[in-house]
Amino acid sequence: MASLKDVAKLAGVSLMTVSRALNSPDKLSEETYINVKKAIDQLNYVPDVSALKIRGDRKVPKLIGVLALDTATTPFSVELLQGIEKTAQTYQCNTLVVNLFDDKDAEQAINTILSYRPTGIIFTSMGFRQISIPAKLHDRHLVLANCITSDIKVASYVPDDYQGQYASIEYIIAKGYRRPLCIYLSPTILAGKIRRQAVEQAWQDNGLSLDLIRSYHLNLDLGDEHYLETIAIIQRYFSQDTSEFDIIICGNDRIALLVYQVLLGLGYRIPQQIAVLGYDNMVGIGQLFYPPLTTVELPHYQIGEHAALHIINQLSDTQEHKINCPLLERSSL
Structure with missing residues (x-):
């Protein structure tokens, strides 16, 4: 890697002149500056930031x-x-x-x-x-x-997971959904606990009974493979031609992805027969659901x-x- 001395030698100037070209080019003649600049470009010289800090150079970016x-x-x-x-x-x-x-x-x-x-x-x-x-x-x-x-x-x-989940529940209530199946993250995960609290509070604040909600928590604190518990939950309630639920509220979009696969595999139409609500707006995936997934975006x-x-x-x-x-x-x- 080229040094300040290498630049000075190639340009035929002193170390001080090279330093001025880097920090105070206005103090040099145009000819001298261009000469030093050519040497810097030819050698691909990069200033040593740590050295600049030691010298107390105020121009060093924070x-x-x-x-x-x-x-x-x-x-x-x-x-x-x-x-x-x-x-x-x-x-x-x-x-x-x-x-x-x-x-x-x-x-x-x-x-x-x-x-x-x-x-x-x-x-x-x-x-x-x-x-x-x-x-x-x-x-x-x-x-x-x-x-x-x-x-x-x-x-x-x-x-603000509470705000995001609360607003989403008010939204689905306004659209007429009354029989939700909720598949949450583990209660030991902060978001899992907060999102369930928001669901239930929004539900009650709208004058609806918690008896209408069927809730499950996945054992994700034991490992991501427990996302697959979603499959058994969906198969349990949707293997028949009809279901007691009109919407599935998912703890995140990964759960929603599994819900989609199982429901579509069983022949259900989303949202005509069953609606799905996600959470996270998972990067690179959220827009690829078919039909596109209604979800809450993590900021x-x-x-x-x-x-x-x-x-x-x-x-x-x-x-x-x-x-x-x-x-x-x-x-x-």
Whole structure:
């Protein structure tokens, strides 16, 4: 890799002249600047950012560190990282994303980020969850994205799952549905618990009896293979020509995908015979359901955007900020 000395040698100038060409080109003659610029381009020279920081160069872009707990390895939360990156670029900031696969063993990842002296750190997770904050981050400018903690007081930006699910239930009630089958995420998963509470509260607030609802929780805390429990639930109630239900409320779009497959395999027409409501707007999949799936969108991009702005604007609050989850009206209802 070419060095500053290599550029100076090729251009036939001093190190100071090269430095001025990089940082204060207006102090050089046009001829000298063009000469140095040609040498930089020929050698593909890239300035050493760490060296600039050591010299206290104010022109060095701010760096936002991102600890990505499972986030960068899944398609479901990729928009969260895009929200962070694009917002950072808008404000001339750089980002450094370090994958984290276990929040209990994060020392190496944290040391990597801290070695770059970031202006702040965003801790993200795939799936809204409770996390543990390593001690090394307790005194840093930290913000959480798509996760919360009880370890320290720290700001977080999370989906408003209650609002999103509540609004979706009011929507299906307004459309006349009264006999729902609900297949939820595990009650040990934060979203699973919150979404069920929202369903039942919206149902009661509209003067309807909870006796009309049949509810199941999948054992997803034991592994993703338990999504397949959905198949047995649907077969149990829909193997006959008629069903007691008029809508299936799914804990997320992955459940809805299985529901579609089983129902269509049994000859049911969606939504003419049975309606389906999802949740998440799963990236790359949500628009490929046939008929298109009505679902609630997780605001991953907005969460990343708000978290980045929290660092960029040097905000100091420690609140939990809930981001609105919009209903996407499609053809499954």
